[in-house]
Amino acid sequence: MLATSRLDLADPGFIADPYPALAALRAQADLAWHEPTGRWLATTHAAVGATLRHRSLGRIWSDLEPAERFEPFSALHRNQMMENEPPAHTRLRRLVAGAFARGHVERLRPRVQELATDLLDRVSGDDVDVLAAYAEPLPVAVIAELLGVPASDRGQLRDWSQRIVAMYEHGRTLEVEQAAITASEEFSGYVRALVTARQGDLGDDLVSDLIRARDGDGRLSSDELVASVVLLLNAGHEASVNVFGNGLVALLRHPGQLRRVVSGEVPVEVALEEMIRFDAPLQLFERTATAEVEVAGVEVAAGQKVAALMGSANRDAAVFPDADGFDAGREPNPHVGFGMGLHFCLGAPLARMELAVSVAELLRRFPRLALAEEPEQRPTFVLRGYRTIRLDLRGAA
Numbered sequence: 001m002l003a004t005s006r007l008d009l010a011d012p013g014f015i016a017d018p019y020p021a022l023a024a025l026r027a028q029a030d031l032a033w034h035e036p037t038g039r040w041l042a043t044t045h046a047a048v049g050a051t052l053r054h055r056s057l058g059r060i061w062s063d064l065e066p067a068e069r070f071e072p073f074s075a076l077h078r079n080q081m082m083e084n085e086p087p088a089h090t091r092l093r094r095l096v097a098g099a100f101a102r103g104h105v106e107r108l109r110p111r112v113q114e115l116a117t118d119l120l121d122r123v124s125g126d127d128v129d130v131l132a133a134y135a136e137p138l139p140v141a142v143i144a145e146l147l148g149v150p151a152s153d154r155g156q157l158r159d160w161s162q163r164i165v166a167m168y169e170h171g172r173t174l175e176v177e178q179a180a181i182t183a184s185e186e187f188s189g190y191v192r193a194l195v196t197a198r199q200g201d202l203g204d205d206l207v208s209d210l211i212r213a214r215d216g217d218g219r220l221s222s223d224e225l226v227a228s229v230v231l232l233l234n235a236g237h238e239a240s241v242n243v244f245g246n247g248l249v250a251l252l253r254h255p256g257q258l259r260r261v262v263s264g265e266v267p268v269e270v271a272l273e274e275m276i277r278f279d280a281p282l283q284l285f286e287r288t289a290t291a292e293v294e295v296a297g298v299e300v301a302a303g304q305k306v307a308a309l310m311g312s313a314n315r316d317a318a319v320f321p322d323a324d325g326f327d328a329g330r331e332p333n334p335h336v337g338f339g340m341g342l343h344f345c346l347g348a349p350l351a352r353m354e355l356a357v358s359v360a361e362l363l364r365r366f367p368r369l370a371l372a373e374e375p376e377q378r379p380t381f382v383l384r385g386y387r388t389i390r391l392d393l394r395g396a397a
């Protein structure tokens with residue numbers, strides 16, 4: 001029988017803690033028809049995996065309407081790898097893949113360590129918002145340095161990115177739309193100016209590499225160049241900030257698990273996979289059927305959309321023993337936090353290295369850290385995270 005759901009993805013109670021409602025949905029069906037948005041919801045680990053891997057379920061971009069009004073926003077999406085399927089996806093991804101390969105990323109480790117140390121050196125007083133002081137500036141600096149964005153311009157990046165990603169949530173207002181359109185215009189304008197300034201003086205940064213690809217054998221158009229840079233700057237920090245925040249709050253709420261990491265019993269590399277699984281920073285990614293397909297025994301018609309609920313898949317008891325428990329040493333940990341299939345996160349090796357360095361350095365310097373007050377959540381579901389996390393760095397004795 002067809003399972004249907006009326007779950008309100010914008011309900012504040014659901015956003016505060018989506019996991020009980022997602023568990024109820026999983027118990028109902030692997031794939032449920034979501035009446036309010038007219039698309040399927042993939043709820044279990046198996047159904048999410050099948051959705052993300054199926055070659056006839058793709059990321060198919062359609063420009064928002066009215067097209068003219070949304071053009072600055074649509075252009076940034078239409079022209080980048082994440083919103084395309086092969087062959088465009090393959091071409092766009094290949095141009096930058098080398099820079100994010102494990103070997104290349106490992107060479108950045110000393111610099112990331114230096115940035116982490118400097119940021120913590122600057123923390124004054126015992127009470128600090130760890131997101132603003134540490135978790136945000138670190139990945140922004142790393143991805144900006146990789147691309148060759150001057151330090152003086154980096155302050156703007158987070159704001160543009162936040163206004164653009166607000167569009168991925170449900171129930172957006174006209175105000176959110178306008179803010180995203182303006183941010184897209186400003187961000188594209190900034191990148192175009194950066195490219196113009198850089199093209200006479202190419203270096204070993206990624207923007208220079210992309211300019212070479214555009215001007216060399218024409219593998220990249222000017223619009224694709226701009227969209228690629230914006231994608232990397234946004235994707236290169238948004239999820240990392242929220243993994244750090246969501247994971248740190250989970251650790252602090254499970255003091256026994258925190259002690260296992262602080263003492264070194266559990267390597268930070270292992271713990272951070274559980275930080276990603278337990279409270280996923282990206283809860284939903286959508287695919288569109290390009291032909292009739294079957295997912296978890298349900299027929300999906302050509303043109304229909306399937307939303308993969310990644311946070312739900314990560315709590316599936318069929319795959320994770322004690323799925324609602326936080327086990328810092330959980331191994332194996334086949335979470336889907338970085339996605340699966342063709343669009344598997346390009347930045348996963350970089351994200352893992354940055355998080356390992358930043359979490360380890362924070363715990364080494366402040367092994368007694370504790371929450372100073374209840375952290376403030378963002379009112380969003382698709383990108384799940386906190387607005388502020390105030391810490392008492394010296395903590396309880």
Ligand code: HEM
Pocket residue numbers: 052059081082083093100143231232235236237239240243276281282285286336337338339340342343344345346347348350351352
């Ligand atoms: C812990 C932090 C991160 C998480 C949890 C994360 C998660 C994800 C997920 C789930 C996807 C797949 C989207 C889909 O299937 O539709 C993705 C794609 C992507 N991520 Fe990440 N990401 C993180 C950090 C990064 C970083 C640091 C970069 C740096 C460049 C990055 C760049 C990308 C890019 C370019 C894509 C698109 C790949 C494609 O379409 O082929 N991500 N990420």
